Amino acid sequence: MSFFRRLVVALAISAASLPVIAGPVQKPFILLPPDAVKHREAVKDIFVKSYSAYKKFAFGHDDLSPLSQSFSDGRNGWGASIVDALSTMNIMGLNDLFNEGVNFSSKIDFSHSQTSDTVSVFETTIRYLGGLLSAYELSNQKFPILLQKAKEVADKMAFAWVGNNDIPFGFLDFASNTPVISTSNIAEAGTLTLEWETLTKYTKNQTYANLALKSVSHIANLPSPLPGLAAQGIDPSSGAFVGGYVTWGGGSDSYFEYLIKHARLSNTNNNLFADTWATAVDSSIKNLLRTSTVGNDLYLADFDDSRTIRHIGSHLACFYGGNWLFGGRLLNNQTIVDIALKLVDGCWNTYAGTATGIGPEAFAYISSDGNFTGNGNPSSDQLAFYQKHGFYITASDYILRPEVLESNFYAYRVTGDSKYLDRAASAIDSFNKFLQTPTGFAGINDINDPNTSKIDDTESFWFAEVLKYLYLTFDDPNHISLDQYVFNTEAHPFKAPPAKPVYGSHTFFPSKPFALKFGPPLPVISPNPHIKAITNPQA
Template identity: 65%
Template sequence: MVRLYVATALRCFGVLSILYPLVLAGPVQKAGLRVPDSAFQHRDDVKNIFIESYQAYRKFAFGHDDLEPVSKSFSDGRNGWGASIVDGMPTMQIMGLDDFFNEAVQFVGKIDFSESQTPDTVSLFETTIRYLGGLVSSYELSGKQHQILIDKAKQLTDKMAFAWETPNQTIPWRFVDFDTNSPNLGTSNIAEAGTLDLEWNRLSLHTGNDTYRRLAEGSVRTIAGLTDPLPGLAAQGIDPATNAFVGNYITWGGGSDSYFEYLIKYARLTNTDDNLFADEWHTAVDSSIKHLQSRSTVQNHLYLADRDDNGDIVHVSSHLACFHGGNWIFGGKLLNNDTIVNIGLELVEACWNTYASTATGIGPEAFEWLAQDSFQPGDTRPNRQQTAFYLQHGFFITASDYILRPEVLESNFYAWRATGDTKYLDRAASAVESFKKFLQVQSSGGYSGINDVNNVTVSRIDDTESFWFAEVLKYLYLTFDDPDHISLDKYVFNTEAQPFEAPPAKPVYGSGHPYPAQGSYVMKPSGAPLPKISPIPGVSISFGTNDNSNSN
């Protein structure tokens, strides 16, 4: 293990350290990684799926948000600004689909983001990750030659900023009425409040207006500063009116997922000197190892459970939660921490098993397992059919639909880039074949979700969400592409798979202080200890007072 000896002022703790060893940040991608020649045919297959899907969208839904591939119609659930176009632009650029991309740039120039094209209010979270993320990523990927993309991103974000109702408010409201420039009041969750800082930080970088960064980063800092139900694991619900958690539910699934995801990604994208982001992520991971990891009684699969409001463990997971394996691999590599990486790889295995076990070769929306740590009050008692399935596969399906989600393939992509094990290429190729066989709608050429992944007699969901173009097909394409193209050591992906250019990595991320030499926890203002279960080896130091001041 390589160590760097540094004497430095630890601004996040307000003390001057003694000379101590820090483990250098590691590369995320395996050095010298190359794909076999056979991978390029699979890459071309994915590109063809994108072309087929997008041509169907252009024919039946262009300018609208989503294609309805069965009825050959459209829907506008994302305010009618053409979500599939904007969300899909970075994928077009990465695939070299210049005609599609240039058409999209022209379309974006005509969008009026100052008003919703539908009666709906505007979701701060969805609009940020799809529209703002797509615009800024497209600007960077195209060599920063289309200023209109940043101009439109600014127009949109200036309106979204009304989600902060008062200058002193730190947690934004979830929805904004663009007609009245006022938020819709109501409780939020940490994913929606804490999944803004990558995109808003990049907009500050490209406009010179630091207000965007301060607003989004302030929300994350507020969440991280609250007292957690478990160390580092923020509760899912939060009330912007009080800056207080609502309930004590803990999950890496929907409603919390991308808050945890962005903690380590923000540290990497910005190279901030403030250790709060990397340390908070490391603490959340270690707390999850201690409190949430769970193995099935059949096949010994490793999962992350939820913890309900009563403090009971609930053995539930979802396709949405299966991003966690890739996120742990990314963060573990960055921290040079093999414990976290190896657990991340086990999580990837369990999530892939949900694909490998079904009749279609595609994973379900939600699933559960019978755990070695005993049955809990919130667990589902499987029926006879679910029990038979569980005894064969080590999980049972509780929601059988597939709505074109990316997360299992996302984590598979990270596992491939980090290890170079070609089994991940084989798995991605298997998914491509399943998509072509079960998802394509022959009458339109588009691709749809399906209602039951364990039934080859397909019953279709008449919708193609924009993340099909932004995430699923991008992750698959890059899995088979030259690993130096959009390297994980040069780009950070937002939760919608939009890549942002990252500066060269810092030598160290996070404080690296698992606990002080005396053996007692260092307590943050939130009450969460710094990491202890998966410490960076060789680091031991005493601390003075805590001060999570901003040093970005």
């Protein structure tokens, strides 16, 4: 019997109907080894080198182009790297850079895009709104201008909800405050709660939170292809799913992530969110969890429109290990935690198995039930690589993504096992060796070639996520504790209230049949969710 099947059987035997007391996320009394300070300072050094290059060649623009010593403005030209880096600067104690970033942020004109008028509601929420609000909190509300700017950009984004639509359009024309009509996905529509709720917390205007909550509630209440596992595509006009593709990867990922994080950050008494997350985990264990035939690595496969399993993985999807650790500990469910740790190991293997020690953008597996990926059979070279490493590469680039190191950070904070420190230290070495350029740090085109060419882009999430998660892995666990903060999907931490005794209904465990119990209705929202309807005086 396979590892996860044994866990499912064991859990079914131990299932109970009584509420389970929530557990702490972090292991108490973790003691860092003496060399942790050295690695933490090495991460700070990478940040300072990267940001110094950004300041020299791209300050005020969104992203540094380190090879051409120039810049790009893919996030509407509002200085994404500055706003996205604020919370990391604060955590690292880089006060001069933080103050400079606050000063810049105070002058951003969110009334219109500086580049294309089309603005992504999702990206603007997680990077700008999340970055401003987290910096406001972390600096003990010392800079009210950060809250003011957060409110300004949210008031513009509120036009994404048209009429009585529950689902916001994914893109807006900021010049005319009209949505760009297109199909959206559940990640875009369902990854807003943490930021918009935090804005409500400080403005006392409930409408901000309600806009985000009605979107994710709508998605959670739709009939799904698999229990708890919403389809990836959604039409904002009709509110209906588009197709039936299920994945924990891009386009769906942070919708699932925010279900349990919203429950924790808000301490809501509406069980819908924690229960939907737990049902999604249960359903994933039953339907998506697979083991590779080489190495016995655990992974979550995709489930396509033809109801066929696709044995694929991605760097983006590797957040799931950390998310399951967070939710498993919060729900006090050791089975979820045990599976999550195996998922973290499987994702780390995609780093350990390459010539650079850095993981690829996309990869695939072979399991006992096949190797279907939707993109043809693996080549002979891919099969040979699989026989050595238990996965094979389908997209070899690394664009400075954080998810594997994010889950590694959660694994260390949950277990205190030093192997996760060793993994993080090896990533630092690989970054210095293979990503460093005369001007900052850059992604690479082939993680399995030590002589690979580099990618002329340093996205803002390098500052917001990768370097923050690495730094915190080696930092005092009581600093930005996972029992005191909840991270948004861009790694901006929000202060959480003391934990509740129980999250969700807790009348089931994974593998036990469960029917969703919907919570109380949301408070009445403004009849017109546009800017004029929600512009209230700040409390």
